[in-house]
Amino acid sequence: MLDNLSYSLKDALKKLAGKTIVDRAAVDELVKDLQRALLSADVNVKLVMDLSKAVRTRSLDEQLPKGTNVREHVLRIVYQELVRLVWASTEVRLEPQTILMAGLQGSGKTTTTAKLARYFQKKGMKVAVICADTFRPGAYEQLSTLCTRIHVPCYGNPAEKDAIKITREGLAALKEHELIIVDTQGRHALEPDLIQEIIDLNVITKATHRWLVIDAALGQQASEQAKRFHEAIGIDGVIITKMDGTAKGGGAMSAVAETKSGIAFIGAGETIEDLERFDADGFISRLLGMGDLKALYEKASEAIKAEDVDVNAIMKGKFTLRDMYKQLEALNKMGPLKQIMGMLPLGNMELPDGVLDVTSVKMVRYRIIMDSMTPNELDDPTLINSSRMARIAHGAGSTPDEVRELLKYFKTMQRTLKGLRGAGSGSKFSMQRLMKKFSGQQ
Amino acid sequence: MFGGLRERLQAVRNRLSSSIGAVVAPPAAEQDTTSPVASSTEPVKTAAPSFVDKVKVLVLERELIVSEKNVAEALSELELTLLESDVALPVTDAIIISVRKNLVGKHRKIGESVDAMVVSALKMALLEVLGKGFDLKEYITSHPHPVKILFTGVNGTGKTTSVAKIGSYLHKQGFSVVIGAGDTYRAGAIEQIAVHAERIGIKIIQHKEGADPSAVLFDTVQYAISHKIDVVLADTAGRFHTKSNLMNQLDKIKRVMKPDLVVYVDEAVAGNDAVIRAAEFDRTIGADAIVLTKADMDSRGGAAISIAHTIGKPLMFLGVGQGYDDIIPFDPVGVVNELLDSA
Numbered sequence A: 001m002l003d004n005l006s007y008s009l010k011d012a013l014k015k016l017a018g019k020t021i022v023d024r025a026a027v028d029e030l031v032k033d034l035q036r037a038l039l040s041a042d043v044n045v046k047l048v049m050d051l052s053k054a055v056r057t058r059s060l061d062e063q064l065p066k067g068t069n070v071r072e073h074v075l076r077i078v079y080q081e082l083v084r085l086v087w088a089s090t091e092v093r094l095e096p097q098t099i100l101m102a103g104l105q106g107s108g109k110t111t112t113t114a115k116l117a118r119y120f121q122k123k124g125m126k127v128a129v130i131c132a133d134t135f136r137p138g139a140y141e142q143l144s145t146l147c148t149r150i151h152v153p154c155y156g157n158p159a160e161k162d163a164i165k166i167t168r169e170g171l172a173a174l175k176e177h178e179l180i181i182v183d184t185q186g187r188h189a190l191e192p193d194l195i196q197e198i199i200d201l202n203v204i205t206k207a208t209h210r211w212l213v214i215d216a217a218l219g220q221q222a223s224e225q226a227k228r229f230h231e232a233i234g235i236d237g238v239i240i241t242k243m244d245g246t247a248k249g250g251g252a253m254s255a256v257a258e259t260k261s262g263i264a265f266i267g268a269g270e271t272i273e274d275l276e277r278f279d280a281d282g283f284i285s286r287l288l289g290m291g292d293l294k295a296l297y298e299k300a301s302e303a304i305k306a307e308d309v310d311v312n313a314i315m316k317g318k319f320t321l322r323d324m325y326k327q328l329e330a331l332n333k334m335g336p337l338k339q340i341m342g343m344l345p346l347g348n349m350e351l352p353d354g355v356l357d358v359t360s361v362k363m364v365r366y367r368i369i370m371d372s373m374t375p376n377e378l379d380d381p382t383l384i385n386s387s388r389m390a391r392i393a394h395g396a397g398s399t400p401d402e403v404r405e406l407l408k409y410f411k412t413m414q415r416t417l418k419g420l421r422g423a424g425s426g427s428k429f430s431m432q433r434l435m436k437k438f439s440g441q442q
Numbered sequence B: 001m002f003g004g005l006r007e008r009l010q011a012v013r014n015r016l017s018s019s020i021g022a023v024v025a026p027p028a029a030e031q032d033t034t035s036p037v038a039s040s041t042e043p044v045k046t047a048a049p050s051f052v053d054k055v056k057v058l059v060l061e062r063e064l065i066v067s068e069k070n071v072a073e074a075l076s077e078l079e080l081t082l083l084e085s086d087v088a089l090p091v092t093d094a095i096i097i098s099v100r101k102n103l104v105g106k107h108r109k110i111g112e113s114v115d116a117m118v119v120s121a122l123k124m125a126l127l128e129v130l131g132k133g134f135d136l137k138e139y140i141t142s143h144p145h146p147v148k149i150l151f152t153g154v155n156g157t158g159k160t161t162s163v164a165k166i167g168s169y170l171h172k173q174g175f176s177v178v179i180g181a182g183d184t185y186r187a188g189a190i191e192q193i194a195v196h197a198e199r200i201g202i203k204i205i206q207h208k209e210g211a212d213p214s215a216v217l218f219d220t221v222q223y224a225i226s227h228k229i230d231v232v233l234a235d236t237a238g239r240f241h242t243k244s245n246l247m248n249q250l251d252k253i254k255r256v257m258k259p260d261l262v263v264y265v266d267e268a269v270a271g272n273d274a275v276i277r278a279a280e281f282d283r284t285i286g287a288d289a290i291v292l293t294k295a296d297m298d299s300r301g302g303a304a305i306s307i308a309h310t311i312g313k314p315l316m317f318l319g320v321g322q323g324y325d326d327i328i329p330f331d332p333v334g335v336v337n338e339l340l341d342s343a
Helices: A003-014 A024-040 A045-061 A070-086 A109-122 A139-149 A163-173 A192-205 A221-233 A250-259 A280-287 A293-303 A311-316 A321-334 A337-343 A360-371 A375-379 A386-396 A400-423 A431-438 B003-024 B027-032 B051-061 B068-084 B089-103 B114-130 B136-142 B159-172 B189-200 B213-226 B244-257 B273-284 B302-311 B332-340
Strands: A097-103 A127-132 A179-184 A209-215 A237-241 A263-267 A275-277 B063-065 B107-109 B147-152 B177-182 B203-205 B231-236 B261-267 B289-293 B315-319 B327-329
Touching: A024 A045, A024 A070, A024 B089, A045 A070, A045 A250, A045 B068, A070 A250, A097 A109, A097 A192, A097 A221, A109 A127, A109 A139, A109 A179, A109 A237, A109 A263, A109 A275, A127 A139, A127 A163, A139 B189, A163 A179, A163 A192, A179 A192, A192 A221, A209 A221, A209 A250, A221 A250, A237 A250, A321 A360, A321 A375, A321 A400, A360 A386, A360 A400, A386 A400, B003 B068, B003 B114, B003 B332, B068 B089, B089 B114, B089 B302, B114 B302, B114 B332, B136 B159, B147 B159, B147 B213, B147 B244, B159 B177, B159 B189, B159 B231, B159 B289, B159 B315, B159 B327, B177 B189, B177 B213, B189 B203, B203 B213, B213 B231, B213 B244, B231 B244, B244 B273, B261 B273, B261 B302, B273 B302, B289 B302, B302 B315
Parallel strands: A097 A179, A097 A209, A127 A179, A209 A237, A237 A263, B147 B231, B147 B261, B177 B203, B177 B231, B261 B289, B289 B315
Antiparallel strands: A263 A275, B063 B107, B315 B327
């Protein structure tokens, strides 16, 4: 997601490597690169200017702390300033509350509403949603279909045109529920009628939270829109959606700075489980290419027991079919491999596209095929000759071609991970060293 | 839309004019300068005129040569203006280079309007980027019916709404239209397009949720052929260019229904990512024209410039509101003139 941004940032930081004194020209150059990187990530122009000014003055004025080199010093300043930019993570409490969703058309409010319902439901809360989108055809059908799948009650009435009335009735009908999420129609700041509507909705729902849903691809317009929404209803959290594309979310970052709120959640995928808590430190770490281990572990511990996914085994480079099996087993719960790899501290290692693009359907097929292998074969796939292949295919109800494809996938995977290991110096290989390596302190 | 960009461009234009105009004030000073202004930091294709040339031109022809230094400051202002207007970084660079190329080294008669020169340079740069526009009506009339139009794009850009608007637009122009409900993935999508179709009085072909979109769209085309319908509008599910399985599905749709036009839909408020995904869609599926939605949200319109420049395909329509009539055919010359002529 934030790949390109962190890539150019790291390029900029590399230029400071080996410098022992803070050199004005080098800092200027870094600031210029930083500006370009942030601008191409859609961060608001004014914010970028402020940020780069702060980085520049601080880098030049602040005393170099003992025992750190220039690069660390500047990196720390960039990091701190970026953290300041995204403010803090919004606190999400598991207590009775009402959440009002706001946002532009097509930013993903309805999908996010269902994802949120699922999130709180998994945390053991009694959740219900109200569909106050009376404008878009099919909005109620969409939300109620999604809610039916997770058994969450959804209040709405496609025939009623008055959002306020629906919400009032919905609140009364859903009194029993601890947490109510109100999905609203998409609107933008230049539509006074709709802004008035959301102000009214805010008043009658007495919403505990008013979350602004922002598309990761939103550009310079983000600040302005966020400002207007903030003035109208007082936004206290931002949800960034569509982070599974190539957009970098700089617009959303600007929105956060504008509303002085925090990023509550990040949506990254089309299934109802694809919602994660936002963690500012982690976000920035990832931005700077240091990997976000915390988020990975959080996600992993929620989905599966620790031994299910052995990150360390993968990182050690000892990777057998067994590991791959475990991985595939865990995968359905954890989301696509690409996302997981994004969270590992691999910096911006270029992984071959094919490795990550295995669809979930294929994953299931692969597991079934591996179920038909003997323990020996799992440990040492080189044993598999054509007669064994035929046997495996027969047992799994597939074709030898598919078995061959699986082995090929395994090999690519193995090679990729070996490549990562090879990038380190020597055979001993620890997480920490990798972290260090990719944070740019060779 | 474009109102904000227009305001800013006017400011830059004044700035450029004044910085070039300022050279006129001390014409003598120009002759005293010993160092030729070849201190160009960034390479420009036009060679910097030598000092001798300058003097010669000034003395003999009573003309001035616009130097890079004259415009540098104003150009960096233009750069910021474009960036603030959501014009993507690489596209901004291209525009700046084009304006600079058009201005630097130009001979200017003393007394000739600086303003006109600047305006024409900016206009040329913008027109170069925006391309020619696309007349759908004309396209439909001149091609064998049914004309099959496939709509693609990432999630939430407004494909379904645009299909409805264009359906309504063509319907009013007297064409017969059928819509294929190819978004079988998103919950409520079929209901959404069905309601739209009913309201505007257009036939819709739909299957159940979860059906194969290729099948739906194939049926739609078959229906159009047997009922002698003029235009097939094929809606599809939103998908990210990073999901290869979904892109493959789109490829299959394309193979099955053989669209005459592939229309890429994106939103005017998108930032730099607009360029990346437009390029990716263009590369994998292809795009013949662009529809830009949500243009009413944004007075800057930078995404239009970015996308058009990146994939070099014409903008067909702008979506400017929530009603069925809120769609306007895009006319680049008109837009550029509106941006720069006035005051």
